[in-house]
Amino acid sequence: MTFSQETEARFERLLSSYPEGRHRAALIPMLMYAQDEVGLVTQELKEEVARRCGVTPLQVDEVVGYYTMLRSKPMGKTHLQICTNISCLLRGGDKLWDQACHKLGIGHNEVTADGAVSLEEVECIGACSWAPAIQVNYDFRHNVTPDQLDKLMDQLRGAQ
Amino acid sequence: MSNPVNLTINGQPVQAPPGTLVIDAAKTVGIQIPAFCYYQGLSLQAACRMCLVDVEKAPKLLAACTLLVGEGMVVNTESPAVVKARKDMLEFLLSNHPLDCPVCDKGGECELQDMVFRYGAGESRFTEVKLHVDEKQWSPVVFFDAPRCILCYRCVRICDEGLGVKALGITNRGAYSEITPNMGTHLECDECGSCIDICPVGALTSGIYRYQTRPWEMEHVGTICTHCGDGCKTTLGVRNSEIIRGNNRDRSGINGEFLCIKGRYGFDFVNHQERLQSPLVRVDGKLEEASWSSALALVAAKFSSIESAGGKIGVVGSSRTTNEENFYLQKFVRQGLHSPHIDHRRSGDVAGLLDALSGKTGALAATADLYTANSLLVIGADLAQQHPFLAFQIRANWRHHQSRTYVVASGPVREDSFATRTVQAAPGTEMDALAGLADSLRAAGNLVIVFGDAVQGDAVRRLVDFGSGLGIPVKYLCLVDYSNSRGALDMGLAPDLLPGYRPAPETGMTVAQMLADKDLAALWVVGANPLEKTALASSSAFVVVQDLFLTETAQRADVIFPAASAYEKNGTVTNTCGEVQRLQKGLGVMGAKPDLDIFALLARHMRLNLGATQPDKIFEEIRASVSGYNVAPMVLATGGAALTNPVNGRVPQSAAAAIASSRDTLFTSGTLGRYSKILGNVMEAPGGLYQR
Numbered sequence: 001m002t003f004s005q006e007t008e009a010r011f012e013r014l015l016s017s018y019p020e021g022r023h024r025a026a027l028i029p030m031l032m033y034a035q036d037e038v039g040l041v042t043q044e045l046k047e048e049v050a051r052r053c054g055v056t057p058l059q060v061d062e063v064v065g066y067y068t069m070l071r072s073k074p075m076g077k078t079h080l081q082i083c084t085n086i087s088c089l090l091r092g093g094d095k096l097w098d099q100a101c102h103k104l105g106i107g108h109n110e111v112t113a114d115g116a117v118s119l120e121e122v123e124c125i126g127a128c129s130w131a132p133a134i135q136v137n138y139d140f141r142h143n144v145t146p147d148q149l150d151k152l153m154d155q156l157r158g159a160q
Numbered sequence: 161m162s163n164p165v166n167l168t169i170n171g172q173p174v175q176a177p178p179g180t181l182v183i184d185a186a187k188t189v190g191i192q193i194p195a196f197c198y199y200q201g202l203s204l205q206a207a208c209r210m211c212l213v214d215v216e217k218a219p220k221l222l223a224a225c226t227l228l229v230g231e232g233m234v235v236n237t238e239s240p241a242v243v244k245a246r247k248d249m250l251e252f253l254l255s256n257h258p259l260d261c262p263v264c265d266k267g268g269e270c271e272l273q274d275m276v277f278r279y280g281a282g283e284s285r286f287t288e289v290k291l292h293v294d295e296k297q298w299s300p301v302v303f304f305d306a307p308r309c310i311l312c313y314r315c316v317r318i319c320d321e322g323l324g325v326k327a328l329g330i331t332n333r334g335a336y337s338e339i340t341p342n343m344g345t346h347l348e349c350d351e352c353g354s355c356i357d358i359c360p361v362g363a364l365t366s367g368i369y370r371y372q373t374r375p376w377e378m379e380h381v382g383t384i385c386t387h388c389g390d391g392c393k394t395t396l397g398v399r400n401s402e403i404i405r406g407n408n409r410d411r412s413g414i415n416g417e418f419l420c421i422k423g424r425y426g427f428d429f430v431n432h433q434e435r436l437q438s439p440l441v442r443v444d445g446k447l448e449e450a451s452w453s454s455a456l457a458l459v460a461a462k463f464s465s466i467e468s469a470g471g472k473i474g475v476v477g478s479s480r481t482t483n484e485e486n487f488y489l490q491k492f493v494r495q496g497l498h499s500p501h502i503d504h505r506r507s508g509d510v511a512g513l514l515d516a517l518s519g520k521t522g523a524l525a526a527t528a529d530l531y532t533a534n535s536l537l538v539i540g541a542d543l544a545q546q547h548p549f550l551a552f553q554i555r556a557n558w559r560h561h562q563s564r565t566y567v568v569a570s571g572p573v574r575e576d577s578f579a580t581r582t583v584q585a586a587p588g589t590e591m592d593a594l595a596g597l598a599d600s601l602r603a604a605g606n607l608v609i610v611f612g613d614a615v616q617g618d619a620v621r622r623l624v625d626f627g628s629g630l631g632i633p634v635k636y637l638c639l640v641d642y643s644n645s646r647g648a649l650d651m652g653l654a655p656d657l658l659p660g661y662r663p664a665p666e667t668g669m670t671v672a673q674m675l676a677d678k679d680l681a682a683l684w685v686v687g688a689n690p691l692e693k694t695a696l697a698s699s700s701a702f703v704v705v706q707d708l709f710l711t712e713t714a715q716r717a718d719v720i721f722p723a724a725s726a727y728e729k730n731g732t733v734t735n736t737c738g739e740v741q742r743l744q745k746g747l748g749v750m751g752a753k754p755d756l757d758i759f760a761l762l763a764r765h766m767r768l769n770l771g772a773t774q775p776d777k778i779f780e781e782i783r784a785s786v787s788g789y790n791v792a793p794m795v796l797a798t799g800g801a802a803l804t805n806p807v808n809g810r811v812p813q814s815a816a817a818a819i820a821s822s823r824d825t826l827f828t829s830g831t832l833g834r835y836s837k838i839l840g841n842v843m844e845a846p847g848g849l850y851q852r
Contacts, residue, residue, distance in 0.1 A: 058329040058342045065331035 001048040007037050011052065027053045027063055031070055040074045068122075076111045076118030078156045081135040084121055087128035096132055096149055097121055103153050117156050167233040176229045183211055183224040186237060193237050194246065194275055196360050197312035198225035201556070202321055205313045209249050210275065214239040221245055243279075250281035256290050256335065257361075258307045266362030268375045272310060291335060298347040300841040301367045301425055302356060306338050309363035315339060315355035322418075324544075324555055324574055325349045325849060339363070348849065350548070350826055351842045353424040357407050357417065368425050368838065369405040373397070378404060381746040382412060382799055384733050386480055386726035387422035387829040389507075389640045390415070390527070390549040391735025391801065394423040396727060396746040403427045403727065403746060414527045414739060414801045420548035421839065422829055427727060429835035430749065434709055436722035437751030447710075447720065452753075452761070459719050460765035462702050463497060463682065471681030473497050474674030477504040477653035478687030478755070479642035480832070482731025482743060484778040485756045486644070486651035487659060487786070488770065489686060492759055494658075496768040500668030504653040505688060506819045507641035508736070509616035511649060514661060515811035516624040517636065525608045525635035526737050526803045531557045533635070535564040535580075535604035537597070539623075540590045540614025541639055544574035545825045545847055547736070550610065550637075551575070564604055568593045570614075574850045590614045594626055602630045610637045613821040640736045641822055642830065643726060647734035650786065650806050656815040660787035663812040670815050686755055687723060689713045689831045706755050711831050722752040725832075729754040731775040732796065739801040740791060 003011070010033050011026075018025045030049050035041055046060040053060075064070045082100055084093045100119055104112055111118040127133035130142030136152070164175040169186050176185040181204075183193045196208035204226050212221035216234035221241060236242065253272065261267040276282075293306040311330065316339070320326045327342040327349035341347040356364045378397035385394045385406075393413025397405040406424045411417050429435075439455035440447040450458075466473055475493045477486055493502045517523045530536065530553035543551035551574060557563040564580040567573055568590050576582045581600065585593040601607055607630065615623050620638075627634035640646050652659035655668035671690050674680055680698040685691075686706045691713040696703070705717040714720050726733070727746045731754075734740045753761075760773035772778055779796075782789050791802035822830055825846035827839045834840070845851075 056326045056329075056342060058326065058340065061331050061340065062329045066333045 001044055003034065003037055007033055015052070021054075023052070023054045024059075027055065027060065028067070028070075031060070031064065035070060040071050042072075068120075074111065074115075077116050079118050079120065079137055080153075080156070081120045081122045081125065083123070083125050083127070083131070083133050083135075085124040087124070088132040091131040092146075093132035096134065096144060096146065099146055099149060100153065103150070112157075114157075117153070165229045165231050165233075167229050167231070167235065169235045170237055174229075178229070180229045181225060182213065182222075182227045182229055182233075182235055185229050186224065186235070191237055193224045194279060195225055196271060196275075196310060197314065199314050199317070199358070201560070202314070202317040205317070208253075208310065208312050210246060212242060212245045212249070213237050214242050247280040250276050250279055251284055251286075253310050254281060254284060255286040256307060257310070258290065258292075260308075263371070264308065264362040265365045265370050266308075266359075270362060271360035293338070296345075297367070298341045298345075299349075299351055299367070299843070300838060301351050301353055301421070302341075302347055303365045303367060303370060304339060304341075305363050305365065308361050309339060310361055311337055312360060314358045314360065315364055318354045318358045319349065321559060322552065322556070323350055323352060323354060324577065327849075328355060348844050350544075351421045351425075351844065352419065352548070353407075353421065354418070357409060357419075357424075366405065366425070368428070369397075372404050373399050379746075381744050382408075382410075383727060383744045383746055384413075384643060384735075384741050385419070385423040385426075386643045387426055387832070388420075388547060388549075388824065389642055389645050389736035390547050391643065391733065391737070391739055391741055392419055392423045392549050393741070393799070394419055394427075396427065398746045401747045401749075403430055412799055413741070414735075415549050415552075418549055418552045421826060421842070422833075422836075425838045426829060426833070426836045428838050429708070429832055430725055430727055430747070432709070432835040432837070434835065435749065435752070436707065436709060436714075436720060437749070438722060440717070440720040442718045447715075447717070450719075455719050455721065456761050456765045459704050460762060462718075463684075463762075464766055466681045466702065467497055467499075469681075472501060472669075472677065472679060473499040473682040473684065474501040474669060474677070474680050475499065475503075476671055476674070476683070476685045476688045476690050477502065477648055479504060479507070479640075479645040479648050480726060481644060481648075481687050481755050482726070482729065482733055482775065483644065483647040483651050483740065483782060483789075484731045484775045485686075485754070485759065486648050486653050487782050488756060488759050488773070488778055490652045490659065491770050492763060492768070493684075494664075496763060496766065496770055500655060500664060500666040501674055502653055502668060503655050503671045503674070503815075503817070504645075504648045505641075505671065505690070505822075506649070506654075506817050507645050507821045508613055508638045509620050509819050510638045510640060510646060511654070511657065511661065511811045511813055512616060512620040513624070513636055513638045514807050515813065516621045518808065518810050520628075521805075521808065522633075523635055524738055524803070524805060525610075525637040526739055527553060527735070527801075529608050529635055530554050530610070530637075532561070533557065533563060533608040534561075534606050535566065535601060535608075537566045537568070537601060537607060537609045538573075538575060539568045539594075539609065539611040540570070540585075540587070541610065541612035542569065542571070542573045542847065543610070544850070546612070546641075546821065546823065547639060548826060550639075550736075564600075566597055566601065568597075572847075572851050574847075576850065587614060591619050591622055591626075594623075598626070598630060602632055604632070606633045606635075608635045608637060610639065612639045613819055616819045637737055639821070641824065643735070644733040646736055646738055647732070647740070650734055650738075650789070650804065651782070654815070654817070656813060657811070659782070659785065660789075661807040661811045662787075663814075667814045670817050672818055685713050685717075691716055692831070706758055708752070709831070709835055721758045723758065724749060724752045724754040728752065729756070729775075731756070732779055734804060735801075738788075738804045738806065740789065740796065740804050741801045742796045742799065 195211040197205040211224040214236040295305040331340040392415035394406040441450040583593040682702040788804040788806035
């Protein structure tokens with residue numbers, strides 16, 4: 001399996017940052033980078049990453065099954081994560097969640113028909129001080145109001 | 161050794177070396193801390209939380225399985241908080257457990273059952289619907305019942321660390337966590353069944369044993385596996401003269417709890433439908449059932465007339481019959497039939513090694529040495545295939561003691577993954593590859609050299625010279641194929657050697673010479689299959705065969721006696737290291753007789769008096785007369801293994817014996833393996849996991 005030059009360069013840097021014989025430490029970041037490029041973790045990808053990190057495909061499976069940020073099915077072009085954990089909940093996170101579901105017509109871990117946006121209800125993303133918080137791919141948005149969320153969703157769908 | 165650490169457990173003063181775990185320290189004073197995931201010899205997991213203990217000044221309960229002893233530590237394993245924690249833990253473990261003990265194979269020997277019995281949680285507050293997952297079959301030997309699993313990771317660790325197979329993992333998380341096989345829906349592994357035996361509950365069950373019996377209905381007979389030459393003890397579960405399982409959970413024997421597929425499941429040839437159960441005599445070209453007395457009388461008359469006419473009688477002995485049988489057989493042939501022509505299939509140059517070690521003491525390795533040596537050199541053998549227990553020992557040594565392993569092989573072997581150095585050498589060039597390793601081997605301080613049939617004849621002498629030249633203590637291990645290959649040679653089943661490697665007065669024919677001799681008058685084959693690929697040159701030879709099955713050799717026979725397998729007799733066998741151990745009769749199979757009984761009956765028909773015919777008495781004779789076998793009887797009587805050191809002097813070898821291993825894999829075992837359904841049913845390519 002081959003990746004873009006950029007990703008390959010990242011992998012190389014990643015593997016060289018751990019001592020010889022400890023390449024399994026690169027497993028999670030490598031899966032994340034690869035997922036960003038491929039869009040999801042495929043069986044082929046698991047086997048490739050296993051080979052590069054010196055573990056068995058089953059050991060990659062264990063990690064992929066454990067971490068929710070690693071996905072075995074395709075997500076939308078933009079992945080929208082809304083926190084409904086305690087701090088965000090108290091500041092209206094649950095309402096943001098309902099609003100997003102309603103507007104996009106999809107639920108937890110689902111993708112819009114056009115493949116533009118996918119939605120995930122997440123536990124604490126570590127931005128309690130700026131609750132309610134949401135995550136758009138890797139970017140955080142703080143103190144999100146229903147209005148802002150509405151605009152964001154329009155934008156995401158329009159950008160398609 | 162640094163100063164011991166002083167601590168107090170339940171008010172008792174305890175001393176333990178630094179680095180000891182509290183759970184182990186408690187054991188030394190007779191205090192048992194319950195645990196599921198903690199397992200001696202495997203990495204620490206701290207998953208089950210059963211071993212929580214109260215430690216003074218610690219803010220909360222700590223897991224004794226990962227807690228190191230500390231000076232002045234005060235531990236309480238029975239405080240109210242601990243008692244409650246255990247009970248809660250068990251209630252938690254039982255929350256999704258199906259509680260199907262009445263139909264569970266593990267019932268009666270289940271660690272979860274025992275723990276709940278002892279520590280409580282008789283009632284449950286869990287009122288939700290339990291998560292049910294259907295049971296799955298992963299291979300002919302492994303079944304998985306997920307709801308019973310308590311996620312202790314023992315199976316994952318024994319497969320990964322112990323065997324080096326890494327066939328099991330845990331996918332998903334929380335309540336949905338599940339043991340998963342490496343191929344998604346099925347297993348591709350060694351099929352050793354270690355995961356099943358190590359499972360504290362009934363989550364992993366055995367395809368052979370499941371739903372067959374309750375554990376308390378069986379008799380447990382500790383005997384020695386009849387397959388390869390490693391001499392593992394297998395405890396047979398026998399009910400109504402039927403072997404239902406093999407395992408070694410009591411960790412007795414040289415192998416601890418290790419067993420491969422053959423030791424754990426390969427006993428099923430015993431009741432194969434093609435098993436011979438009556439003597440057969442050739443009448444008008446066809447083999448027909450005959451009575452024991454008529455068959456014995458026929459053979460006795462024939463042997464007597466050939467012997468008095470001066471005809472040549474060739475005898476091929478077995479690598480699986482007991483020392484007592486082999487000793488008696490060579491006496492029968494040499495003294496009774498006055499024939500020097502006795503041999504067996506040779507699979508390793510043991511005689512060459514003993515000869516080369518002439519004058520050295522303590523140079524023969526025991527299986528335990530593979531676990532304790534600083535370094536190991538494996539030449540020309542794929543141990544994971546041919547000697548799984550030795551491979552396990554070497555791996556455990558590397559895991560526990562960071563020993564160094566050096567491999568000289570012509571292809572990939574499992575040891576490559578952790579070997580300090582692997583040298584690829586084409587067959588025949590193994591010895592040339594050694595020179596480059598000398599410096600690193602010397603640095604290790606001591607060494608065990610393990611070699612297969614790639615090193616034989618003059619090469620053995622050169623190997624010993626190489627070892628001696630290192631200037632460090634070196635022990636040697638010559639690999640042989642089957643459960644008593646070593647004992648067969650020790651007992652003089654060789655044309656040029658008497659028991660104890662004394663020179664035979666007259667050198668007889670080797671197996672190959674017997675088969676090629678056009679004038680051979682009779683061929684007597686005991687538990688061997690020399691005609692598997694070679695035809696008998698003498699068309700008129702009278703052929704007598706003792707075997708369990710109608711092998712290629714038996715098909716050429718004039719008379720066949722149905723023989724008992726190793727699981728159906730008493731006696732002793734000697735493993736590839738030269739450790740002698742006792743067989744214990746587990747069952748009887750109707751119609752078949754132990755080879756020793758057949759010899760004795762034949763001797764009586766021929767009016768020969770060859771001494772005692774009871775295994776124990778013959779072993780006394782062996783102890784008294786065979787060099788190196790003067791082992792302590794108590795060691796054997798109590799199920800132990802005694803290392804024999806057969807000879808310290810030159811071994812005269814006048815016959816040019818062909819030495820070749822049959823190169824069995826994990827799933828073959830010579831002729832016997834062909835009659836094991838389970839060995840035939842596993843789908844894997846042996847060694848597939850490391851040979852790709």
